[in-house]
Amino acid sequence: MASSSSSSLSRVVVKSSDNNLFVVNKKVASQSQLLKQCIDNMEEKGTNDVILIPLSNVTSNILTLVLEYCEKHADFADDDNNNQELKQWDHEFLKKFDYATLNSLTMAADYMVTKSLLNLCCQFIADSIKDLTVQQIRQIFDIKNDFTPQEEADIKNENAWAFR
């Protein structure tokens, strides 16, 4: 099937860091600018082979999730971005994950240049730390306060309006 001479390839194979292979529809893959760039480059060279894209930074667990997201969004690609149904799906999609998964997903979205997924993850994390006090944020994310009391006071002073 690989040698079928359709003018452009409709499928690509993506390899995760733990060496699992994912066969992906081109429209789905194009949701990631990184994959899209690889496909475009290969097609410019006129290859008829199956395109194999290794992703050294993304595990198969996370890649499955990114592709699930891409698949859903590829379905809605022609629709306008304000689609309520899609927004609802996005929210449900992220809600399921624990924080570690969310973090890896964010990094993968960044690495694979899937801008809308990156925005979504960042907004989700931002919403979860919104309205928390500095102490709470430090505690939740285990951030060590390495300032001296004097330094801390200086910072507060410099942007006093934000620390009312």
Add this chain to the structure above:
Amino acid sequence: MKREKFAEQMDLISNLPDHIIVHIISSLPTEEAVRTSILSSRWKYLWKDITSICLRGCENDPDKFANLVDHLLGNCSSSSFLSFEIYFPDKIGLPRLNALICNALSHKIEKLILNIKTWFSWFPAPPLPNCALVCSTLVVLKLRTCFDIVIPESIVCFPHLKSLELCVILPNQDSVLQQLLCSCPVLENLSLSGYLDFCEVRKFDICVPTVRKLDLFLEYKGRSEISEYDIIINTPNLEHLSITDDSLSRFVVKNLSCLCHAEIMYESPSLEAVETKHINSLLELLKGVTKTLLLRLHFHTVNVLEKALSYTWPEFPNLVMLDMILSDESGWTCFANVLHTAPNLKVLILDLERMNTDPDEREPCVWTPPDSVPTCLLEHIKIIGIRWFGENDDELQAIEYLLKNALVLEHMMIGIPAYWIDEEVAEKLLTFPIASVNCYFQVYRRIHYKNSQNKIT
């Protein structure tokens, strides 16, 4: 509770690279983003790279607010912002305001949202600073202000602007709106809200070939002598049109061959005030949107239509989904007429919330069956949804009629507000004869519909 769950899995945000953290704090209100500077030395300067600014000037002291915006802009290292959103405090003086906006716009900004509350206190409105009109990087612009818009002639102000939302006192010079719209060669979404009371212009020409979505919100508070307005809509690529109008304007709608979604709320201050010319202008407006696939008629529109029973109504040959909001003022009187205008209708949604919001105060409504069974009912209607069923006799008769005559019905859904449910009425509903062989009949506690096209096919 969600946060407690987060707390159990600590030390994770710090694994993220700086640029992602910056992205995350850019999504916070700016004040909170700045506060992260105190978390630790790693975080001290991260906020300076934020790419979005959102400030609410709840500060009573406008000078203080202006200073902090200046300070903030002076400290941010980004020369371009994805989003810049400011809610200005009351009583900010015009010179300060102008200086602030110009300072902000010396950066490259993709999305600019300016909210200024002082509505009528400065009337007549001051002009919007010119620098706001030559910001060539803008993709989204929302102005909720009292600015008067004055545009220097013959310049393309917004070469990349795709979305424009104006909530303003409509410009008092003829042609200003037109000139503004001409300055947006790639505009796709246009939302225009305006108070017509003090508006001297009588005619608005909305002629934008690129626009795909148009929301018009025209309000007339009756502060001055009632005047007549002409709204001309000429948008050949429009897909989505929503009109909310309580000024009873005269609409001239041309060239809407791509339209798929139309929503109309045409409101008269009182039913007695509806005159022949208003009826004619509503029918004229409907004639302009006959190509649409989806139509939502607000109860105000239905109330005006009730006065138009003896007129000729336009036909909607493409209409597949109709969402009609009924009220107890006009009851079921024009229901039959509306169905007759949509011969190919597949999905019918009746929203009775307005009819049944206050059961004790409900005006008596009488079910009036159509003279002849509408074609769509006999041949096409597959789904009927009734929202906010109030268990009154007229509603039961309507449902009985629909079940008896909808020959190809597949799904009948009835939504009952959770707090009143009568088993007897529910039983009675289920004993009505159903003409269609394959009909699935359901009674829900609550029912919500999405105006989504995907649901139709």
